[in-house]
Amino acid sequence: MKFVFTGCVGSGKTEAIKTVSDIPVISTEEKPSDDLEKQTTTVALDYGELHLAQGSKLELYGTPGQSRFAYMWKILSEGASGFIILVNHKRPSPVEDLDMYVENFAEYLTESNLAVGVTHTDDINLMTNELSKYYEYLKHKNISAPVLPIDPRDASSVTTLLQALTVSIEQNL
Amino acid sequence: MITEDKVLKRVANEHLQNLVSNFNIIEEAAIVSSDGYLVCKYESKVSSMERVGTMGSSMISLADTMTAELKMGKCVNLVIENELGIAVIIHINSKLSIITVTRETSQLGMLLSATKKYAVKIKQAIT
Structure with missing residues (x-):
């Protein structure tokens, strides 16, 4: 299965892949x-x-964050089973950041699944009410996706997000 | 920020324009930062060299990654031969690359040699 990590610059995409990869990351x-x-x-x-x-494996691709590299977003999205959008919770408008990536990946999200990882949180056990703005946004867009606070440096945290995405794929089969 | 360095942009642009005027096989050219920002360009109506330049920065970075994987030292240049033309990407230094394009498919040698020559010239001029 192919999963694509995307999200704004500094949200932790490269770090998350490096944290869980079983091979040296390209x-x-x-x-x-x-x-x-x-x-x-x-x-x-x-x-x-x-x-x-x-013997099965997850292929984990990370995109560049900046929109000037949007051509890579399309190339990397082909054939993906799932997308992980990482949102830097400390950015001024993290929901707008999420929206930018949801909109840009919309054509692929209709045929695959999404999970949202909220990074740069002071507390990995973020209270549900702090995540509600992301859930409300996704509900507004009619998207069902798990939203989890994660620390990209922590393997169990990233793995939990990947498991959540895998479960939602299985539920939609 | 490298693309806001007016002196560097002026010097790079002068050399790029000289390259294009001295080698008329070159129809499009650009200098880009390693992270995909355009420094200067010469373009026809065919392509947006801002976009192509950013793509060039992705491609040479990927070539560097492959070269490192193969343990072959540093990537010297990247040649993209196509049905209707050729593109060459060469590092100027660790922060800049030059991209040149010709639609004359028999001119790979000339394109490569001219681009290499000017990559060295630009490196010397901005150091």
Whole structure:
């Protein structure tokens, strides 16, 4: 199964893939020219694999965050079974960020499943009411998707999100 | 930010325009930052070199990744031969790359040699 991680710059896409991948991650990171408050930024893709029982695997692709790389979004989305949008909870308008990616991936989301990972939270056990704005947005868009706070540096946290996505795919089969 | 460096942009643009005027096989060209920002361009009506330039930064980064995987040192240049033309992408330095395009399919040698020559010239001029 192919899963695609997307979301805004600095939301933790590359980190999440590196955290759970069972192979050395193929990444295309370059120094940012602009002040992104990070050392590197993805300019083409990240690729990792998570090996599952019975020899199957999840192929994990990460997109660049910036919209100038939107051509990569389309390339990487082909054939994906699921999408993970990571939202940086500390950005000024995280719901608008989520909307930007939902809109841009809309044509693929109609035929696949979505999970939303909320990153940069002070508390990984975010109260449900803090996540409600994301659920309300998704409800408004008529999208059913799990929304979980995650720490991209923590394997169990990322794995939980992947499991949630896998479960929603199975439910929709 | 590299694309806001007026001196660098002016110097890079002067060299790019010289390259295009000295080698008339080159129909389009651009200099882009390694993270996909356009520094300067020369374009026809056929393509948007801003978009092609960003694609070029993705492609040479991917080529660098592949080269590292193969343990072949650094990627020197990337040649994309197509049915109707050729594109070449070359690192100027760790922050910039140059992309040139011709629609004359028999001119790979000339395109590559001219682009390499100007990549060195630009590197020297901005260092």
